[in-house]
Amino acid sequence: MASDRIFGLVMAVVALAYMASAYHIQASFLSDPVGPKAFPMIIGGVGAISAMYLVFRPDPDPEWPVLRTWVALAFAVLVLVLYAFALRPLGFLLPTALAAALLSYQISPRPKFAAITGVCLSVVLFLVFKFALGLGLVALPARFSG
Amino acid sequence: MELLANLSLGFSIALSPYTLMLALIGCFLGTIIGALPGLGPSNGVAILIPLTFTLGLDATSALVLMTSVYYGAMYGGRISSILLNIPGDEPALLTTLDGYPMAKAGRAGDALVISGFASFVGAFLATVGLMLLAPLLARVAYLFGPSEYFALYLLAFCTLGGMASNNQAKAAIASCIGLAIAMVGVDNTSGMPRLTGGNLHLYDGIDFLVAIVGLFAVAEVFFFIESHGSKSSIGVKLEKVRIPWKDLFATRWTMLRASGVGFIAGILPGAGASLGSFLAYMSEKSIAGEKGGFGTGVAKGIAAPEAGNNAAAGGALVPMLTLGVPGSGTTAVLLALLMTLNITPGPTLFSDRPEVVWGLIAALLIANFVLLLMNVPMVKIFVRVLQVPAAILLPGVTMISFIGIYSLSGSYFDLLLMIAFGALGYVLRKLDIPTVPVILGILLGGHMEDALRRAMVISDGDATYLFSSAIAIGLWAAAIIGFVAPMFMRGLLKKPQRITD
The missing domain is CATH 1.10.287 (Helix Hairpins)
Structure with missing residues (x-):
């Protein structure tokens, strides 16, 4: 209500x-x-x-998540916002690996699995989008690559 | 025969090796997208649109690829319904009712084949229906002036709100959110900025792709974080797949009837595939009666919703192509694709760009046969895909969404907007407020206002002009009925609960 x-x-x-x-x-x-x-x-x-x-004339209340889940959701939003800002200055690989790992950890809390997921997703997606689909992604910050 | 000439034009385009390859890729991707819980036709197509755009595909190729994904997803949805008791997408919900019990009884292979074949019958008949009906409707659509279009847009919002939601007020709010967002930016007629709050990023308006990807794809991630991916359990084991000829033959009339019901449900603007499978299942259930054993794992209970679902998917393309009014959430996303490609759907599409329309129809016919092959003999590959854990899939989807939107404009502002739409989508769906009207509002808001303003220019401000033709009055009446009638049919239209064990 x-x-x-x-x-x-x-x-x-x-x-x-x-x-x-x-x-x-x-x-x-x-x-x-x-x-x-x-x-x-x-x-x-x-x-x-x-x-x-x-x-x-309200409907019955939905099942709202508990406080811990709210914290997890807020954290996920924060990670995504930071990711959006980091994508240009820091290149593709690093922020993507980190953001993907953190999201994966939020869905299923297994640290090692999440870390591997993050790294693999970042590398695989980069290769697919850069070389198979030809998008102009920048791998690393300008300082490292140039 | 005009139809045959058109079809041969279509096949001459669709049978080129490049287009065929795109259709194959689309079918494959689509089936995977449909099969994976958490990725349905609408968000699957949504995250792929920015990519097709940046890949620089021409209109026909992009359309062939995406509609193959769309048809494929409609096929794929049943796989997780049957094996996991989790609908792979919303229209496949009804397939869990009989599919899962049948799979538990050790007939998972049979259930997959029956549903795959039913999908084929539904989709094939609907594509034929599209072929016959769309040119006729396109001819009628020439009679539409601005006042008729205004009423038609209203009808789409009303039927969508009436059918797709349990609460009309909530659907109306959702439509208003969408329309309100569509107003942001420079006003087409006067050239003055509106409702931008002085933010320069908003002068161009809010890109509908940003909203769609946010509401459909990013919001899904939040749901998986809430449920900790617990929905991705593995259910029934799939043994050897054989073709159950007897069941296929016994369900032939069910498939045909369900296809008809689904196709009509699909054509209604705003109703879509979920309603198609629902009506098909319910009508077959009442035809079979108590002795039919619906809900216990009977072949007819699997064939009906799948034929209905896929027929509705084809039917929903009719109003989308001829009038520019989408019949469902996913066709709304396809409409977004057309707009990105600078194609204006409507009657002129059929006369000005026949190669697009007929190439698309021919590609759909081909895609259907490809999908039948993929979904019956090769179904085991897709069952393997179901084992991808959500903790890999959802981060992957999010990252692809980011890349897609980022590659469109290269601006972090769009990414932030997308995240905001994701959060909004989460809250809306939690409150049982449908998100499809929001999308429809953003897509059609500009057109709806233009129609109203042009009508008023023609009549010099006389509001009765909106009701001046028989077509317009009919559409207004249908809109009001579509919005009000479901209130009195709540009990009748109550969705059956899923079997939980």
Whole structure:
């Protein structure tokens, strides 16, 4: 019950904020009868109504994971975000091996298996994408290769 | 015979060695993608799209490859349903009901052959149906103006929301999220930026591929982290595979009926393969009655959902190609592929680019025979694939998603957006909010708004123009019925629970 209510409230607020920012869209002097505002406003309106419906008529709660799993999920997101930032400066191989190993460890906690998975995935994917498919991946940071 | 001429054009393209090779690769990859739990047709096709794009395949080749993957995944889904009691993808859910009991009774090989053959019948008939029906529908689609298209898009959202979700409000929220995201970026008509919050990265809008890969592929990783990969247990052993001629013959009418039901379910915009297999199973169950023994591992209970599922997969291509409105989650992803390739689906596709349409249809016919060969005599190879542990598979999928999106734009911003969509997808699916309407919203939002604005330009702001033709009124009525009717049929449409042991 509670999760749907919270989600509904959050979505209703988001929808209203969306409508507010849609209201401030600049219309150009050459406009059609509808203009750039109307459709986003309608979407926001329908969204807000549906979200409020959810607040008043929620479904039973889903089974939420325990706190430890939440920590694991947050950690996974963090790993992925860092990976996204590391991909350009650090080259492909290192960040990929590390990120893949950490994800693998999160799914099945066996350190040695995860490490091997990470290294193998990184090397195999690099070879496949670089040489079989011809994508322009950079293996290592510029300092090492050049 | 126009049809024969078109078909020979199609086969002249599809039978080139290069296209044939792509179809083979696609079928193989597709069956693997379908068989692996955690990778279904929609996320499998989604992570492959950025790659086909960067590989620089031309439109026909890319389309042949991806639709072979799509058909292949529909075949492959049954393998883990039968052997592990875990549907390899959502439409294969119903196959667990009879497939797994049959496999437990020591007839795993028979179950795989029956379901493989049923898949073939369904997919083959649906492809023939596509061939006959799509050109006719394309001719009707010429009558569609902006107000009809607006109503049609609305219909897609309504039927998808009505059928695919247990709660209409949640489906409506999901559609609104998608449509709202589609509005971000520079407005087509006025050329002014909208809702970007001043962020320059958002001026181009949000790439639908980023959203699709995030919602479908990255979100899956989070689910596996939650379950610690415990879903990847090995179930039933597969002994020697023989062809059970008797069962195949006994289920012939079931297969034909289920194909028909599935095909029609597939054509309905927004309904898709899951509904096809569901309706096929339920109708066969009621035809067989109490004595049919559905749910205990009977041949008909395996043939019906698989024929229905694959027929619906073919049927779903009809509205996608002729009207540009996808009939299911995976065809939404295929529509994204078409848009990336700069092909506008719709009636003009049939007259302007016949080589694309008919090459595709011919490739589908060929892919079907290839898939039958792969899925009956060679099924053991794919059973081997099922033993890949989730702890290798899911990190691999994530890394491929990253490479794919990164190779599209080379920007870390898109990667961050993809992760954000992954997290959103996790929360939405946890709350039982369907993610397919989000994708559909992002894909169709721009077109829907354009249709509305063009209609208003034509009528000079008169809103009644939206209901001015018989087609438009019919579509509006269908949309309202499609959204409201499932509320009263909840009890009837309740999905049967899986067998747990």
